[in-house]
Amino acid sequence: MSESFEAFRRTIGFGFKAAPLQATGQLLTGVVMAAGPPILVWAGKVFVDAVSAQDLETGLWAVALLAVGVGVLMLNVFIYCNCVFAVLERTRALADRKLMETFGGADSLAHHEHPEYLDQVHRIREERDGLGQMTNATAGIVRSLSTLVAVSVLLAQVHPALLALAALGGVSVFVGRKTRDLQVAAQEETSEAERLRRDLFELGTNGSSGKELRVFGLTDELVRLHHKASDPVVAVRHRADWKGAVLQSLDALLSAAGYVGAVVFVISLALNGRATPGDVVLAVGLAANLGWAARTMVSYGTNFLRTLRVARRFLWLERYAVRVARTPENPLSVPASVQDGIELRDVTFAYPETDRLILDRLSLQLPAGSVVALVGENGAGKTTLVKLLSGFYVPDSGSVLVDGTPIERFPLAEWQSRVSATFQDHAAFEFVARETVGVGDLRRLSDEGAVRTALDRAGATSVIDVLPDGLESQLGTQWDGVDLSGGQWQKLALGRGLMRQDPLLVVFDEPTAALDPQTEHALFTRFAEAARDSRSRGTVTLLVSHRFSTVRMADLIVVLDSGSVLELGSHAELMAHGGLYAELYGLQSRAYQ
Numbered sequence: 001m002s003e004s005f006e007a008f009r010r011t012i013g014f015g016f017k018a019a020p021l022q023a024t025g026q027l028l029t030g031v032v033m034a035a036g037p038p039i040l041v042w043a044g045k046v047f048v049d050a051v052s053a054q055d056l057e058t059g060l061w062a063v064a065l066l067a068v069g070v071g072v073l074m075l076n077v078f079i080y081c082n083c084v085f086a087v088l089e090r091t092r093a094l095a096d097r098k099l100m101e102t103f104g105g106a107d108s109l110a111h112h113e114h115p116e117y118l119d120q121v122h123r124i125r126e127e128r129d130g131l132g133q134m135t136n137a138t139a140g141i142v143r144s145l146s147t148l149v150a151v152s153v154l155l156a157q158v159h160p161a162l163l164a165l166a167a168l169g170g171v172s173v174f175v176g177r178k179t180r181d182l183q184v185a186a187q188e189e190t191s192e193a194e195r196l197r198r199d200l201f202e203l204g205t206n207g208s209s210g211k212e213l214r215v216f217g218l219t220d221e222l223v224r225l226h227h228k229a230s231d232p233v234v235a236v237r238h239r240a241d242w243k244g245a246v247l248q249s250l251d252a253l254l255s256a257a258g259y260v261g262a263v264v265f266v267i268s269l270a271l272n273g274r275a276t277p278g279d280v281v282l283a284v285g286l287a288a289n290l291g292w293a294a295r296t297m298v299s300y301g302t303n304f305l306r307t308l309r310v311a312r313r314f315l316w317l318e319r320y321a322v323r324v325a326r327t328p329e330n331p332l333s334v335p336a337s338v339q340d341g342i343e344l345r346d347v348t349f350a351y352p353e354t355d356r357l358i359l360d361r362l363s364l365q366l367p368a369g370s371v372v373a374l375v376g377e378n379g380a381g382k383t384t385l386v387k388l389l390s391g392f393y394v395p396d397s398g399s400v401l402v403d404g405t406p407i408e409r410f411p412l413a414e415w416q417s418r419v420s421a422t423f424q425d426h427a428a429f430e431f432v433a434r435e436t437v438g439v440g441d442l443r444r445l446s447d448e449g450a451v452r453t454a455l456d457r458a459g460a461t462s463v464i465d466v467l468p469d470g471l472e473s474q475l476g477t478q479w480d481g482v483d484l485s486g487g488q489w490q491k492l493a494l495g496r497g498l499m500r501q502d503p504l505l506v507v508f509d510e511p512t513a514a515l516d517p518q519t520e521h522a523l524f525t526r527f528a529e530a531a532r533d534s535r536s537r538g539t540v541t542l543l544v545s546h547r548f549s550t551v552r553m554a555d556l557i558v559v560l561d562s563g564s565v566l567e568l569g570s571h572a573e574l575m576a577h578g579g580l581y582a583e584l585y586g587l588q589s590r591a592y593q
């Protein structure tokens with residue numbers, strides 16, 4: 001309960017933060033809107049009673065009240081609608097920004113990689129519009145509650161027994177909630193199958209998988225799997241909808257019987273002289289109002305519960321971000337240069353919520369100023385090691401140290417600002433080309449000279465030369481820009497990774513897989529020369545590659561096997577050793593002859 005309240009508090013705050021004036025206006029005008037119709041019905045009763053009593057003055061007052069009331073209500077509706085739209089739009093935008101900050105700012109990658117977290121993350125992304133709805137849903141509930149209270153007070157004045165109608169309104173609210181619960185339970189039960197269904201749809205309609213779908217004739221199979229995944233989703237959800245419909249029908253029947261009963265009851269009171277004709281008008285009007293208020297309450301209540309569910313997920317995400325946040329107690333500054341090296345000392349690591357050790361008591365010294373190549377079979381743990389060095393994850397035991405200081409002692413953002421990295425699964429930022437590369441060092445985003453230098457070092461100048469507007473060309477077809485080949489995107493990503501001026505660790509995690517071996521070799525030879533030129537800063541250059549022709553020029557080659565260091569040394573030393581490296585090198589050399 002307290003968690004739900006906390007989730008409510010956080011998300012209702014979005015509305016008041018994004019549009020404080022309009023959010024307050026929405027609540028206040030909502031109350032006026034809710035209380036207005038019952039007051040008008042009451043004015044109608046006064047009017048009818050005045051006419052039957054031939055009381056002209058009261059009749060005129062009642063008409064005046066009706067006229068002013070209608071005018072005020074119309075103006076109020078206008079203001080209310082303006083407030084609702086402003087709050088919705090601004091709150092949605094604010095919620096999106098919050099999500100971007102939390103998703104992108106969390107000090108871990110687990111929410112992007114771990115299946116259990118992915119499910120939550122997927123649902124938050126899918127349902128995030130709900131985060132902007134909390135103010136609206138709350139205002140709606142306040143509105144319908146105000147109507148229920150106003151109507152009940154007026155009905156009780158005619159006869160207390162008419163309060164039974166209010167109880168029927170309560171039944172409608174309960175039924176509405178029950179129906180919603182059934183639907184939510186069905187959605188929860190089928191959420192994994194639903195994710196599968198959507199993924200299959202994505203796969204079947206996505207441009208990037210189009211080629212393989214055709215070559216392997218996969219479309220029919222995907223359609224079959226989609227159908228198979230859809231069946232349980234549709235069946236479970238249909239069953240819930242059906243039960244909900246039955247409950248709603250019973251409720252509608254009960255409400256109609258209550259309405260008719262109330263009207264008959266008041267007419268009989270009037271016939272016995274215990275109620276006025278105005279009371280009959282009042283009861284008929286209020287009973288209709290009550291039904292409307294109960295339906296509105298159900299609809300907003302349902303919306304509120306849905307929103308609360310998204311709000312709880314958002315709270316989970318925020319708490320997760322706090323849980324994985326790494327703020328050292330007595331932080332140290334990242335040194336200007338590396339003197340001895342970067343060391344992994346006795347590092348053991350398993351991915352969150354898994355048992356399998358990916359790195360097992362791994363110790364490794366990456367000497368200052370060296371070019372280190374990391375090789376090993378697929379799944380040996382190379383990228384995992386890079387993730388630990390980059391601070392994306394913390395070892396379960398052991399440490400990553402820079403000149404003897406564990407990197408946890410540095411503020412994470414500060415350490416990561418001294419790491420330059422290019423990954424195999426690099427992003428294709430569809431900005432103008434200068435920005436696509438320049439974001440590698442935000443401070444120099446507009447510095448055309450710096451971008452050109454980075455592109456030159458990445459051997460990517462030729463990519464820019466053919467673009468219609470050079471560095472200012474828009475990239476990406478969805479923005480009417482230029483589409484690039486996989487290799488061209490990769491070269492720009494390399495340029496991005498070479499933007500930073502003073503990194504202490506430069507990582508290339510197979511970023512050149514789309515380039516031919518000769519180009520890769522030439523590029524890395526240049527990177528290695530540049531790295532050796534900047535030895536004064538002690539920068540460690542780490543290269544992950546499966547191509548031994550590239551790897552051989554490294555100062556130190558590390559052969560990883562099942563999360564442990566199998567072999568370590570220069571090319572000459574490892575060849576002389578005659579182990580796995582020598583064997584794989586021999587195999588690849590012969591293949592290229």
Ligand SMILES: Nc1ncnc2c1ncn2[C@@H]1O[C@H](COP(=O)(O)OP(=O)(O)OP(=O)(O)O)[C@@H](O)[C@H]1O
Nearest residue numbers: 113114351354358377378379380381382383384385
């Ligand atoms: N996010 C993750 N959650 C759980 N296990 C993971 C995750 N990422 C990788 N693994 C597992 O960790 C092991 C090592 O993966 P890693 O990506 O480090 O290998 P690699 O040596 O870089 O492989 P490759 O040469 O194919 O890129 C693999 O068995 C993989 O299944």
